[in-house]
Amino acid sequence: MNVNGLEFPDDLLYAAEHNLWLREEPDGSVTLGLTAYGCALYGQIFAFTPKRDNAHIECDRSFGVVEFAKAASSARSPLAGIMLASNHNVVRNPALINKDCYASGWLIRIKPDDWPATQARLLSGQAAAEAFAERMRLDDYNPQDDGVQALRGNPH
Template identity: 30%
Template sequence: MSDGCILPEDLYYWIDKHVWAKPEPDGTVLVGMTDVAQSLAGKIIVVNLRSLGKNLARGKSAGTLESGKWVGTIPTPVAGKVIAINEQIKGQPDLVNTDPYGAGWLIRVEPADWNTDSQNLATGAGGVAEYRKKLEAEGIKCSH
């Protein structure tokens, strides 16, 4: 793990956008930023998320993040209706930095068509290897 980035194999990654999706047992999908994204952004100081009930197309903004050196949107890797937002990160935005795959999740969606959207995401050992190849090609490293 020469790049130092944490990339769990059980998640689905939109590699070019540095976001992840995690299907839950109830059929919903959690969405968040990867360890790579939080490392590139630096310390997150503000998180603004889309409102509940909002229907998002794949690639549309799930919200915005602001760090000391970056402000940007978070593209959603899966189309669907926002059914939950992580209220905890509004008061503790650095959870995106310290626990991007756990307490730092961003939104939960009721997917419009998970089977189709998941085909466009990388997952498992192969997906992680593909992600690491991109990081190496771009010279990206994560700092912890």
């Protein structure tokens, strides 16, 4: 789906309030990454510093820090669980987040404490599109603003 020129793949789940996408893996773990809207808001990302592997992450608590042009932001998890791994390629080359946020630019994998309860709170399809459209409206997001939009011409 496309919202204001930004792509949100239909096969993912979304936590709009965290600007994150989630994908359940065959082994029951969940991969998290920053959405195209999160990338557009941050602009060029200069660093991702994750918590250590095997740390227990609480819901709405930080799993790492994302550094961008003039600030840093705590990346907060929409679910509780054990952090299985961070994306070491992104730690070494954070530009992957902006280049391919839905594939090679993923951030962490987590073993959820209660995936069914979390899944029930996540959005997909039209509900996700509406939630992101509303966030963009509330944020006064302007897809034509070069100061905000770091993804112009990028399909992700």
